[in-house]
Amino acid sequence: xxxxxxxxxxxxxxxxxxxxxxxxxxxxxxxxxxxxxxxxxxxxxxxxxxxxxxxxxxxxxxxxxxxxxxxxxxxxxxxxxxxxxxxxxxxxxxxxxxxxxxxxxxxxxxxxxxxxxxxxxxxxxxxxxxxxxxxxxxxxxxxxxxxxxxxxxxxxxxxxxxxxxxxxxxxxxxxxxxxxxxxxxxxxxxxxxxxxxxxxxxxxxxxxxxxxxxxxxxxxxxxxxxxxxxxxxxxxxxxxxxxxx
Amino acid sequence: xxxxxxxxxxxxxxxxxxxxxxxxxxxxxxxxxxxxxxxxxxxxxxxxxxxxxxxxxxxxxxxxxxxxxxxxxxxxxxxxxxxxxxxxxxxxxxxxxxxxxxxxxxxxxxxxx
Numbered sequence: 251x252x253x254x255x256x257x258x259x260x261x262x263x264x265x266x267x268x269x270x271x272x273x274x275x276x277x278x279x280x281x282x283x284x285x286x287x288x289x290x291x292x293x294x295x296x297x298x299x300x301x302x303x304x305x306x307x308x309x310x311x312x313x314x315x316x317x318x319x320x321x322x323x324x325x326x327x328x329x330x331x332x333x334x335x336x337x338x339x340x341x342x343x344x345x346x347x348x349x350x351x352x353x354x355x356x357x358x359x360x361x362x363x364x365x366x367x368x369x370x371x372x373x374x375x376x377x378x379x380x381x382x383x384x385x386x387x388x389x390x391x392x393x394x395x396x397x398x399x400x401x402x403x404x405x406x407x408x409x410x411x412x413x414x415x416x417x418x419x420x421x422x423x424x425x426x427x428x429x430x431x432x433x434x435x436x437x438x439x440x441x442x443x444x445x446x447x448x449x450x451x452x453x454x455x456x457x458x459x460x461x462x463x464x465x466x467x468x469x470x471x472x473x474x475x476x477x478x479x480x481x482x483x484x485x486x487x488x489x490x491x492x493x494x495x
Numbered sequence: 496x497x498x499x500x501x502x503x504x505x506x507x508x509x510x511x512x513x514x515x516x517x518x519x520x521x522x523x524x525x526x527x528x529x530x531x532x533x534x535x536x537x538x539x540x541x542x543x544x545x546x547x548x549x550x551x552x553x554x555x556x557x558x559x560x561x562x563x564x565x566x567x568x569x570x571x572x573x574x575x576x577x578x579x580x581x582x583x584x585x586x587x588x589x590x591x592x593x594x595x596x597x598x599x600x601x602x603x604x605x606x607x608x
Contacts, residue, residue: 325548386548386572409530417550418529 252490255476256468257289258282259316260330260404260430260455263300267360267380270460274369275304277461283311285465289476291316291455293330295379296346298339299364305336307367314476320404321346321394322380323387328404328411330430331394334478338397345393349385352378387413391424400482401425405432405457406447407440420447428453428485428493433467437495451485454495470494496520496604498561498585501541505599507564507587510571514583520561523605525597529554536560541605543593545569552578552586562586566593 261278262269275292282290290313292301298319305315317339318332333339353376354362362375385393394401403426409415420426428451431440440452453469473480473491484491498518502509509516521539526532527546536542538559544551547569555563562585565571571579571586579586589596 325546388549409528415530416528417546417548418533418554419550421548421550 252472252474254470254472254494255288256286257291257453257471257481258287258456258458258465258468259289259291259318259332259402259453260293260320261290261458261464262294262320263292263304264361264363264365265297265300265375265379266294266459267354267356267362268295268459269360271361271363272461273459274365275300275307276367276369278458278464279304279307279311279313281461281464282308282313287313287465287468289314289316289471289481291318291330291332293318293320293332295320296322296350296377296381296383297375297379298333298336298343299375301339302336303365303367316478316481319343319346321385321390322382322411323390324382324384325387325416326382326411327387327413327416329387329390329394329413330402330404331390331397331399332402332478332481333397333399335398338399342393342397342399346383346385347377349383350377350379350381351384352381354378354380387417387421388424391426395425400427400485402428402430402453404430405434406430406444407432407435414444426450427482430455431495432457433463451487451493452495453493498541501600501603501605502587504603505589505596507589510576510586510588511580511584513580514585516585518561518585520605522607523597523600524607525593533558540607541600543597543600545593547572547575549575549578551575552582552584555584556582560584564589564596566591566596
């Protein structure tokens with residue numbers, strides 16, 4: 251019998267330069283647990299280096315962590331890649347890193363802090379994680395699928411970095427598994443604005459950059475277990491599974 | 496002003512020379528955000544951008560623009576060029592950055608109105 255799990259699939263950690271330094275994996279997990287969230291996805295800008303540590307912390311609290319990454323395309327469109335296995339996310343990360351020019355400037359963009367379970371600083375990511383990759387939207391979606399991942403168009407209601415703002419409309423032949431409506435826009439308003447894209451499943455999430463942001467919007471996944479493959483089935487609406495937003 | 500004339504005086508490279516370039520250019524618009532171009536460009540305008548995605552051709556067709564100039568040495572993506580030929584949208588390139596190119600277009604008398 252499918253049951254509903256609450257998911258916040260777009261959370262940044264202190265590895266994202268624009269995120270608050272208090273966004274450590276430990277505190278994110280604690281906050282998600284206190285809010286009764288069952289599934290979170292760690293989606294830092296162009297990196298998945300905080301997925302593993304968050305996953306092991308979350309296990310102890312009974313929260314499921316999906317491996318994710320928010321990739322910035324050459325057109326400056328943000329796309330979430332969600333993966334069932336850490337190795338798949340890291341394979342995607344390798345391609346992203348190969349196609350991500352530039353070095354971070356901490357004074358301008360912020361620190362990119364890598365920490366462990368105990369919030370001890372392990373180092374700083376030197377890459378320009380906030381930057382755009384040389385990969386097109388079409389290529390990124392293809393790559394995510396080649397690593398068995400789910401491709402989600404980030405915050406399509408945001409003018410900057412949203413696919414509709416940047417590219418005018420969702421390109422033909424680009425097969426998103428879901429579209430994310432940001433916390434800013436209600437479902438009713440989103441229906442007025444994006445009714446054209448109702449054939450693609452919609453989710454909403456917090457896009458949290460600070461601890462207070464976590465869970466400000468969540469999506470319900472009605473499914474058998476809190477697994478990645480069940481989420482895929484829920485997005486497709488297979489056998490009683492569904493997505494509630 | 497004729498598109499041909501602009502191409503000559505600014506030494507633009509036409510990426511799809513098979514299309515008809517005897518087109519009247521009525522003005523110009525500069526933007527890299529396609530939603531903005533849909534909202535604010537007008538029929539017969541030239542569009543100056545760095546975006547090379549396939550969607551630029553659809554936007555140019557939708558708005559009946561007179562052509563697209565890709566600046567800063569950008570070249571159209573393969574599928575973009577193919578679509579530009581199909582849809583008969585002139586697509587030009589230049590090594591100049593947008594600022595310089597737009598200055599020259601302005602000197603030639605083009606305006607955004």
